Each structure stands twice: as structure tokens, then as C-alpha cells.
Amino acid sequence: MSDSTDRGERELTTDVLIVGGGPAGALLGCLLARRGIDVVVAEKQETLDREFRGETIAAPSVVTLERLGFGPALREHGYLSTSGVKMRMEGHDVFQVDYNRFDVGVLPIDIPQPSLIGIFHEAAAALPNHSYLPGTSFTSLIEEDGVVRGAMLRHRDGSRTRVQARLVVGADGRFSKVRKAAGIDADVTPMERDFLWIRLPRPAGWGDDADLVVRGDRQLVILPTFPDLLRIGHNLPKRGLGDLRSEGIAAFRDSIAEIDPRLRPLLDEHLTDWENTGFLEIFTAEVEQWAKDGLVLIGDASHTCTPILGQGVNLAIQDAVCLVPVVARALTKDQQSRQPVPAAAFDEFAASRKKHKSFVTRYQRMQEGALAQSKPLAVLLRRTRFRLLNALPIKYKIFGKVINAPHPIDAEDLRLARIDSSTAPVQPPTTAA
Ligand SMILES: Cc1cc2nc3c(=O)[nH]c(=O)nc-3n(C[C@H](O)[C@H](O)[C@H](O)COP(=O)(O)OP(=O)(O)OC[C@H]3O[C@@H](n4cnc5c(N)ncnc54)[C@H](O)[C@@H]3O)c2cc1C
Known part of the structure; x- marks a missing residue:
């Protein structure tokens, strides 16, 4: 140099x-x-x-x-090791992948x-x-x-x-x-949704799986995060951040708790302003x-x-x-x-x-x-599809191909x-x- x-x-x-x-x-x-x-x-x-x-x-x-x-x-x-991912739709457990079942030999970490x-x-x-x-x-x-x-x-x-x-x-x-x-x-290619991330303290005994909690076309991605936090991504309609903020933080808390009621006490105690939120525009390029x-x-x-x-x-x-x-x-x-x-x-x-x-x-x-599905029939079909996929051992093959390419x-x-x-x-x- x-x-x-x-x-x-x-x-x-x-x-x-x-x-x-x-x-x-x-x-x-x-x-x-x-x-x-x-x-x-x-x-x-x-x-x-x-x-x-x-x-x-x-x-x-x-x-x-x-x-x-x-x-x-x-x-x-x-770091934290993540042992699997669970998907819950409209209050029903529909899909689960146990990372221990892959032959990579290690777990994903956070x-x-x-x-x-x-x-x-x-x-x-x-x-x-x-x-x-x-x-x-x-x-x-x-x-x-x-x-x-x-x-x-x-x-x-x-x-x-x-x-x-x-x-x-x-x-x-x-x-x-x-x-x-x-x-x-x-x-x-813009996706149908953007994301707002928040961090909350992780309650004792929460577990180390990643969760995807879905209700209609609203979702939460909940990721146990090092050292003692939960990182939560909430989907927003495209360019919906302004509207969300104008409705106020209490409405945002309610909207998250409606998707996953387990989070209600944490939200009420810790999500008091927009300070600790992060916006992510979702697109593929x-x-x-x-x-x-x-x-x-x-x-x-x-x-x-x-x-x-x-x-x-x-x-x-x-x-x-x-x-x-x-x-x-x-x-x-x-x-x-x-x-x-x-x-x-x-x-x-x-x-x-x-x-x-x-x-x-x-x-x-x-x-x-x-x-992105919101119509009742489409939501029902989606749940059925994930349940079916969950029952098939091929799910490990599909997931493995996406996340575990050596x-x-x-x-x-x-x-x-x-x-x-x-x-x-x-x-x-x-x-x-
Ligand atoms: C809010 C958010 C949440 C995410 N969550 C996840 C997740 O949970 N899991 C996951 O795998 N991925 C996630 N991602 C994506 C992940 O962070 C990126 O895919 C990854 O960081 C890509 O790495 P990179 O080095 O290519 O780019 P980046 O991490 O974006 O790094 C690019 C770097 O370039 C610098 N830079 C930009 N412009 C210039 C310039 N003109 N001159 C000099 N430097 C410049 C930036 O400051 C930055 O440090 C998330 C991204 C965001 C924004």
C-alpha cells in the first residue's frame, strides 16, 4: 500500500x-x-x-x-444458539423445524x-x-x-x-x-410488506426457538437475541410507517398483542415510544x-x-x-x-x-x-398447506436446501x-x- x-x-x-x-x-x-x-x-x-x-x-x-x-x-x-423455528397461524401451531435434525453439526447462532x-x-x-x-x-x-x-x-x-x-x-x-x-x-421487486423491528427484554423461560406468529395478513417474527432480548419484527403495509406512527404507540402495542397475546405485559412495560424501533423496507434486488x-x-x-x-x-x-x-x-x-x-x-x-x-x-x-394472504378462504388454505407440509419429512430437505447450503x-x-x-x-x- x-x-x-x-x-x-x-x-x-x-x-x-x-x-x-x-x-x-x-x-x-x-x-x-x-x-x-x-x-x-x-x-x-x-x-x-x-x-x-x-x-x-x-x-x-x-x-x-x-x-x-x-x-x-x-x-x-x-452468543445464543437457536434450536428451531415454529410457526403459529391464527392461534394454531402449524409448522415446526428442529435445527438439531440437520446434519450440519451446529445450530444457527445470534x-x-x-x-x-x-x-x-x-x-x-x-x-x-x-x-x-x-x-x-x-x-x-x-x-x-x-x-x-x-x-x-x-x-x-x-x-x-x-x-x-x-x-x-x-x-x-x-x-x-x-x-x-x-x-x-x-x-x-418490492414485497407487499415492510417491517418495523423492536427489542424487548426476554422473559425467563421463553425458549430458544424463533417464532413466526401469523394472524391473517399480519405477522410477527420473534427472535431470541443475545444476550437477553427478543427481537420482534412486525409487518406493515407498504409505505405504512407514517400511518402507523400517527395512530400512536398505544395502538401499535395493541396491534402486536392482538397477534401474540403472550407479549402484552412486556409491551405495556417496555414499548413506550418509537425510540427503540427500526424500519426495514422489504424488497428483493x-x-x-x-x-x-x-x-x-x-x-x-x-x-x-x-x-x-x-x-x-x-x-x-x-x-x-x-x-x-x-x-x-x-x-x-x-x-x-x-x-x-x-x-x-x-x-x-x-x-x-x-x-x-x-x-x-x-x-x-x-x-x-x-x-400476504388476508381473505378467510386463502388464510384457511394456507394453514392447511403448512400443516400438510409439517407432516412431511421433505420439509427438512426443502429447508435444508435454503438455509444449510455448505x-x-x-x-x-x-x-x-x-x-x-x-x-x-x-x-x-x-x-x-
Ligand atoms: C433492519 C434490518 C434487519 C435485518 N435483519 C436480518 C436478520 O434478522 N437476519 C439476516 O440474516 N439479515 C437481516 N438483515 C439483512 C442483513 O443485515 C444484510 O443482509 C447483511 O448485513 C448484508 O451484509 P453486507 O455486508 O452485504 O451489507 P451491509 O450489512 O448493509 O453493509 C454495508 C456497509 O456499507 C456501508 N456503506 C454504505 N454506503 C457506503 C458508502 N457510500 N461508502 C462507504 N461505506 C458505505 C454501510 O454503512 C454498511 O456498513 C437485516 C437488515 C436490516 C437493515
Whole structure:
């Protein structure tokens, strides 16, 4: 990495510039730096504090993090294991999946997203070729004849850095500015509902299953959350946040308690204002083209999914892990000429990731459609369908395909994880906290 100041503008040269320090960007930065690749991670937020983000780490991601050497840090922090998911419709238990019955060997876990990202940062901070720039926003791409050669960054104090990079990775989330700047169109499909998230203290003896509680076209997703909370997502009609707020917090409490009366005492005691609520617009975004010469997209920037079965972080982690060997190979190829990585280097990566993500999105859209039903006959049919599915062992096959697709990890990354002095030897995962 080299650094100079010219015309009052800082200049920086690196192998890879990652825009966005979310789960995808932070993990990718750490793994590339472990490989000895120069990496700059630019993150627009100054701190890692972020409320209401994906905190569910699906089982294959837990296995991956363990194999990549992050297990000891996860255990030291503590997390909650989720043992299954239950669906209740109009007061009837209709569907249940026990995560212990999958052969992944571990359960999904819940850990705050800032803590997860912090674990990646801590491992990366020990690596001399990793540079993290918090409070730094991507503003534009540096392009020559349609080839991306870096990006312009703006810091909180208004100063700018011109970064020359052989690869710019857009890991800047669902509203990716990098994607837009690259002229890559996303096929955005709004879902019928948006979400409002709240957090409440978890009552003693609540259990560690995730619940989906449905009444007509209204739903609650209730997720036991580390350390002692419940994270509750309540669906809203599209663009319905203004109306909801104008009806007042008491009406919102009533509406939640009507769907799940177990929550009434908690709501009355703890949900007294809008302060601790978080809005999530629900849409899927699919991108046909994931790469240009000198640029690739990953995580939510390349493909945004809905909250069904909490796959956002899983897919982001999987993207990062699959991309590392591809980038390492491509950078070695033109080491002397320092040419930008050609788009073709990502063909295989993009095709295989797109296939998996599209499968997840198709499943999620189907469920979103079912959850949007409100007419009595449609609601009755939906309940019957879930009851039928519940009785069939194939439910484990379908669910397993959506949530448990294994992550291929390159042998070199496994080797480096074993010798990385910042991490302890790989151990089988256990439940902590
Ligand atoms: C309210 C909410 C609740 C969610 N709940 C769940 C859940 O329960 N389970 C689940 O799996 N997923 C959930 N998700 C989705 C999950 O958080 C994402 O899928 C996941 O974080 C994607 O990771 P990412 O790294 O691709 O993107 P992000 O996590 O979005 O990270 C992108 C990063 O880029 C930064 N950035 C953006 N623009 C710029 C710029 N111009 N310059 C520099 N940096 C920039 C952002 O600050 C951010 O840190 C939720 C998302 C939201 C918003």
C-alpha cells in the first residue's frame, strides 16, 4: 500500500479497495489481508454501532467462521444458539423445524452484528497490509475507457482520498452506490410488506426457538437475541410507517398483542415510544451483472433478499469466502503489470453465487406471497398447506436446501486460519452463553 498527498488530495495505491465494512466487506478484507494482499476497507459509519441488522448467523456460516479460526473470539464474546423455528397461524401451531435434525453439526447462532464485525476487525488489525478507514464514504469510481481503476473517497472532515486499486469491491449494502456508479442495474421487486423491528427484554423461560406468529395478513417474527432480548419484527403495509406512527404507540402495542397475546405485559412495560424501533423496507434486488473490469459486487449490493429465514448475513459471508481465492488468483496473474482484474475472472464465482441466491429469493418470494394472504378462504388454505407440509419429512430437505447450503472454503484459507497467530486452533463449536 502506498500513500502520498498531491493537490491537497490524498493518494493511495492498493491491490483491493472494499467499499463497505458490513459482514461481507469486513470478512473479505480480513481474509484477503491474511493472504498477504493489500486491502483498504472504506466504511461510511464512524462506529460499528448499528441497531436492527442481521444478527442471525445460519449454521453453515457458523461452521465457516469456526473453520476460519473465528470460533474462539465468538465463544469469548458469547452468543445464543437457536434450536428451531415454529410457526403459529391464527392461534394454531402449524409448522415446526428442529435445527438439531440437520446434519450440519451446529445450530444457527445470534450475535449482535457490531460484535461480529468487530471480531473480523480485530483479526484484521493484526495484519500490516490491512487498512480500515471508518467515517469514509465512497463518492465515485475512477474509470478509464470503461475499466475501473479505483475510487474517490470522502472523509468526515471533508478531505478526499483518491484510491488507485486493481479491484474495487462494492460491499456497500442494499442501496449500493458503487453499483449505481458502475451503471449496473438492479431488478428491484418490492414485497407487499415492510417491517418495523423492536427489542424487548426476554422473559425467563421463553425458549430458544424463533417464532413466526401469523394472524391473517399480519405477522410477527420473534427472535431470541443475545444476550437477553427478543427481537420482534412486525409487518406493515407498504409505505405504512407514517400511518402507523400517527395512530400512536398505544395502538401499535395493541396491534402486536392482538397477534401474540403472550407479549402484552412486556409491551405495556417496555414499548413506550418509537425510540427503540427500526424500519426495514422489504424488497428483493437481483443483479444480472456482478462484475466489470476492475470491479465486483458482493453481499446485499449484489443481491438483496427478504428477512425470511434470516439469510442476509449467511449469503454475505458465503460471498466473501468464495471470492477470496478468485481475487487471490486474479491478482497473482498480472502481478507485474498491475492491470485491473478483468470481469471475466469473476464469471464462475458470479454464476455459482447467483444460482444459490436466486434459489433463496424464489423460496422467500413464495413465502412472502403466502404471508400476504388476508381473505378467510386463502388464510384457511394456507394453514392447511403448512400443516400438510409439517407432516412431511421433505420439509427438512426443502429447508435444508435454503438455509444449510455448505460454503466451499479454499484450502489456502484453511491453512492460513490454522497458522494465524491472532486466532486459536480450530475447535468444534459449542453453545456459549
Ligand atoms: C433492519 C434490518 C434487519 C435485518 N435483519 C436480518 C436478520 O434478522 N437476519 C439476516 O440474516 N439479515 C437481516 N438483515 C439483512 C442483513 O443485515 C444484510 O443482509 C447483511 O448485513 C448484508 O451484509 P453486507 O455486508 O452485504 O451489507 P451491509 O450489512 O448493509 O453493509 C454495508 C456497509 O456499507 C456501508 N456503506 C454504505 N454506503 C457506503 C458508502 N457510500 N461508502 C462507504 N461505506 C458505505 C454501510 O454503512 C454498511 O456498513 C437485516 C437488515 C436490516 C437493515
